Amino acid sequence: MAAVSPRELEANLLMKAAARLQLIKDEWEESSLAEKDDALVYNRKLWTILVTSATSAESELPQDIKNNIATLGVFVFKQTMSIITTDDVNKIGVLININRAIAEGLRSQPADAE
Template structure:
């Protein structure tokens, strides 16, 4: 899957700018989580895969956004870092005690951040 994921990422990356790509990936992860929430017949492996994808996405976003070299304002970097910590903790909570209601916060955060990224355009 890693080879497939990397090639899919590269194909999408060629048509979207960085912010649009991030928004696209956040919305894709949110859609997967929403699907599980709406059609809850708990499939541990499938839910874990969707949560892992979302966790990896947030790990990358959080790490890159909070790097010293990132030109974002300090307050925004801190907010993204805090969101990342929340998302990672919530993911562990869901994996430990799965329920569809617990997915709502992750879905809302992904969609909200994607909306913000789409509203900013591709380049400063």
């Protein structure tokens, strides 16, 4: 079994969260509040871990990247709360697109850039 790099793991988790959100978006009217909440909470927890890890003092990321991730994380948290409070399915697409874009970026970086 081959080891998965941290970047690949992060990309996989972001894609998993995006897939869960996409399923909820596609089946919004049929989904229960608990199902919607589960997908949104999973994504929020994932982003909490990503932001905490990326912005920690131990992170070797450049400060501008740390700032960008923190800003993006705040946006994701606000968007999530907005979806919960307004029950607006249209706002989920933004979270899906962010997760997919970040995952693609993680996967497109050369391995020696880690």
